[in-house]
Amino acid sequence: MHDGVAAYVLGVLDEEEHEAFERHLDACERCQAELIELAELPEQLDELRNAPSSTSGDDPPMSMSR
Amino acid sequence: MCPVLGHLDGRFESADAEAEHRIAVLYQEFGGPLLRHVRKSTGNDLQWAEDVVQETIVRAWRNSARLQWEPSLIWAWLLTVARRIVIDGRRRKSVRPQEVEPPEVDMMSVPDGSERALSAMVVADALRSLSQEHREVIEQTYLRDRTISEAAEILGIPPGTVKSRLYYGIRALREQLRDKGVAG
Known part of the structure; x- marks a missing residue:
């Protein structure tokens, strides 16, 4: 059960498992401590999501450069 | 952050007034920081971020037992609740065909x-x-x-x-x- 803390903090458990993990969390100090440690890590991963993937997005569309 | 939320009993005339007060305290303690964090995951969409914060605060209010935790744990839990709400929203949006696959x-x-x-x-x-x-x-x-x-x-x-x-x-x-x- 303890290893669910990563999936929980990332929000990638399905509904049922998410709720089950929260019940576990209420009683598990080890997972509470890990949750605190990991809570802001997903935001750092979001940096990848938000970063432009290449500079090609800045090019004008073909239709504009006829 | 807040040492509060636990000791309000008896000070309010109605349950509604107490609930309202608790929600206000939650906003005061966590609303601002939460909004700054949530904005990062909504791609700076402020309206969406505000909705997420509001829903997070309401869920927190419904889980008053967890609000007895120490502040760093409450904060970690709130961030996780908010993230889950953002992800649900994103998944709903992506039911429409996705324009861009996330880059490798x-x-x-x-x-x-x-x-x-x-x-x-x-x-x-x-x-x-x-x-x-x-x-x-x-x-x-x-x-x-x-x-x-x-x-x-x-x-x-x-x-x-x-x-x-x-x-x-x-x-x-x-x-x-x-x-x-x-x-x-």
């Missing part, structure tokens, strides 16, 4: 000059330094808005394995980021 880490190039690009590069580096198994589960779950079960199907491995690799992968990523001085 190896394909990413980021422009120089901004702090944001720099931290994206640091995170991309950290991710690249993980083992293939660890990197893959992070990419196939969180970065693609997929659940453990969905990723398990795509990767052809049991959900329990995805979950456990994700755990060790995330721990390893955190170590990497801490070594690079960008994680607490």
Whole structure:
């Protein structure tokens, strides 16, 4: 059960498992401590999501450069 | 943060008044910081971020037992609740065909000059330094808005394995980021 803390903090458990993990969390100090440690890590991963993937997005569309 | 929320009994004439007060206190304690964090995951969409914060605060209010936790744990839990709400929203939106697939880490190039690009590069580096198994589960779950079960199907491995690799992968990523001085 303890290893669910990563999936929980990332929000990638399905509904049922998410709720089950929260019940576990209420009683598990080890997972509470890990949750605190990991809570802001997903935001750092979001940096990848938000970063432009290449500079090609800045090019004008073909239709504009006829 | 707040030492409050536990000792309000008896000061209010009605349950409604007490509920209202508790929600106001939650907003006061957590609303501002939460909004700043949530905005990062909504791509700076302020309206969406405000809705997420509001829903997070209401869920927190409904889980008053958890509000007895120590503040750092309440905060971690609130961030997780908010993230879950953002992800649900994102998944609903992506029922419409998705315009752009998230980039593979190896394909990413980021422009120089901004702090944001720099931290994206640091995170991309950290991710690249993980083992293939660890990197893959992070990419196939969180970065693609997929659940453990969905990723398990795509990767052809049991959900329990995805979950456990994700755990060790995330721990390893955190170590990497801490070594690079960008994680607490």
